[in-house]
Amino acid sequence: MSSTFDHRYPSVDDLRAAARRRIPGFVFDFLDGGCNDDVNLRRNVEDFRSVELRPRYLRPRGKVTLETELFGRVWGAPFGVCPVGLQGLVWPGACEALAAAATAHRLPFILSTTTTADPETIGRITGGTHWFQFYVPVEADLREALLRRVEDSGCRVLVLLADVPVFGYRPRDIRNRFAVPPRIGTRTVLQMLARPAWGMAMLRRGKPTFATLRPYLPPDIDLRQLADFMDRTFTGRLTGDDLSRIRDRWKGTLVLKGVANPEDAEEAAARGLDGIIVSNHGGRQLDAGQSSIRALPEIVAAVGARMRVMIDSGVRSGPDVARALASGARFAFLGRAFMYGAAALGDRGGEHVAEMITRQLRQVMEQIGCERTVDLPAHLVRG
Numbered sequence: 001m002s003s004t005f006d007h008r009y010p011s012v013d014d015l016r017a018a019a020r021r022r023i024p025g026f027v028f029d030f031l032d033g034g035c036n037d038d039v040n041l042r043r044n045v046e047d048f049r050s051v052e053l054r055p056r057y058l059r060p061r062g063k064v065t066l067e068t069e070l071f072g073r074v075w076g077a078p079f080g081v082c083p084v085g086l087q088g089l090v091w092p093g094a095c096e097a098l099a100a101a102a103t104a105h106r107l108p109f110i111l112s113t114t115t116t117a118d119p120e121t122i123g124r125i126t127g128g129t130h131w132f133q134f135y136v137p138v139e140a141d142l143r144e145a146l147l148r149r150v151e152d153s154g155c156r157v158l159v160l161l162a163d164v165p166v167f168g169y170r171p172r173d174i175r176n177r178f179a180v181p182p183r184i185g186t187r188t189v190l191q192m193l194a195r196p197a198w199g200m201a202m203l204r205r206g207k208p209t210f211a212t213l214r215p216y217l218p219p220d221i222d223l224r225q226l227a228d229f230m231d232r233t234f235t236g237r238l239t240g241d242d243l244s245r246i247r248d249r250w251k252g253t254l255v256l257k258g259v260a261n262p263e264d265a266e267e268a269a270a271r272g273l274d275g276i277i278v279s280n281h282g283g284r285q286l287d288a289g290q291s292s293i294r295a296l297p298e299i300v301a302a303v304g305a306r307m308r309v310m311i312d313s314g315v316r317s318g319p320d321v322a323r324a325l326a327s328g329a330r331f332a333f334l335g336r337a338f339m340y341g342a343a344a345l346g347d348r349g350g351e352h353v354a355e356m357i358t359r360q361l362r363q364v365m366e367q368i369g370c371e372r373t374v375d376l377p378a379h380l381v382r383g
């Protein structure tokens, strides 16, 4: 990546500021917002920053490697890209570009059921290393049809979602009357005119659609209609029995995302899942909830010996990835960080974020004298 980006955007905060300047206000709000008063969103970030690492300086050192094994594959670094819905609305082609950047850096890319590229397209880009976040259809035929498409795309890791029993209460989207495609009101038009680069890119690529769900959806629905459709069509309220049913059907790796307590983690382990992602959906669902990094240690203590524990929600830097791993996670995922990059820098954003986080993480490992990512827990300052 060109050094121009290194100098202009050396942090995720720089990319967030650039994203705010480059995309319409209602789109930035959709990406940036949490729920209710954004308390959980802020705590996710602040609590990560309160985790401290202890350096060891006077030890002979070997070469630092960021390569990390997970689910039978050695990845280039211990972080990946979260599933995010509607990526092509934030920046046209963002989903495909992030999948390509993740693949170039040997990082896992998780495709959302509700984003703007389908598993077939993403499978061609990743060569089958992508994971798929699967909203579980109530109806068996649709469930089977979707699962078959995901399998045929080469995907070997299926991610179920625990933390969306209902849609989050998101005041920014409510105020903006957020809809897909955007409603053409005076305010929306003014916001779009003020962001010509986004408008031009949108014209070039065409309006974003829910690519995976398109065959099953009525055309042009707003977010409330989407919520109703999702509610009717998918099981947002997963139970242990649902996990077992999918465990029986899916031969590959099965992961539960949105785990926020040791009880649900125990249930997932008992039902034969291979891993969990400790997450609160980036603070978009339960404003009164605990931050993900605070929830992590108790969950690792409960199931860490039986399954892979990963984390997202609040990761904004290489030091945060190190903090996550030092606190017991095997891997960390970033949602907004990659999306701010895509919004700020278009097709080159994913590359820049992947390189920046890698560089920052390597610096931390060199600094504290830790050669392998699995040894990071020895460097945690315990409270």
Ligand SMILES: Cc1cc2nc3c(=O)[nH]c(=O)nc-3n(C[C@H](O)[C@H](O)[C@H](O)COP(=O)(O)O)c2cc1C
Residues within 6 Å of the ligand: 030, 031, 032, 044, 082, 083, 084, 085, 086, 112, 113, 114, 115, 133, 161, 257, 279, 280, 281, 282, 283, 284, 312, 313, 314, 315, 333, 334, 335, 336, 337
């Ligand atoms: C705009 C936006 C859309 C999202 N859509 C999805 C989704 O479709 N499926 C999903 O599992 N998680 C979704 N998430 C949650 C992310 O996968 C992830 O849990 C969260 O972004 C992590 O927090 P971070 O943004 O602080 O990194 C979304 C998050 C954002 C910000």
